[in-house]
Amino acid sequence: MATYTITELAREFDITxxxxxxxxxQGLLSPTREGPGGRNRVYTTRERTHLKLTLRGKRLGLSLSDIKSLVDMYRSPKDTEVQLQSFLVVLARHRAALEQQREDIEIMLAEISAHEEKSRSLLxxxxHAEK
Structure with a gap:
């Protein structure tokens, strides 16, 4: 079975x-410990996958608790109905938050455009007044 050090994973995923x-x-990874006093972390392929899922969830903007739920789902038997339903709930909640953010951004952009137009008009x- 392939194993990885913390340095190898940090380099591979470009994180510290x-x-x-x-x-x-946060309970998202559980490496085994080796060496004197258990100082060296050893990550399995499964832990590498958990890290990959964590980073993907982070890129999607999921909270750490949502990411932990997804990683925990991965730890138990795959593709059960309960897991898939839970995953859909997480995705729906995140979609709703993103759609609200998009609406807020569109409103703010419209306000900025109005301020820009007014400022240009005043300029x-x-x-004309100076000429």
Missing amino acids: PRAIRFYED EQLD
Whole structure:
């Protein structure tokens, strides 16, 4: 079975070892320990996959608790109905939040456009007044 060090995973995923230790503290990763006093973390292929899922969830903007739920689903037997239903709930909740953010961004962009237009108009009035 392939194993990885924290340095190898950090390099592969372009993150810091500190980030990996943080995910371990959050219960997202559970490496085995080797060496004197168990100081060396050893990650299995499964732990590598958990890290990959964690980083993917983070890129999607999921919360750490949602990511943990997904990783925990991965730890139990795959593709059960309960897991899939839970995953759909997480995705629906995240979709709703993103759609709300998009709506808020569109409103803010429209306000910025209105302010830009008004500012340009005022600049033109000032320019004409000076001539």
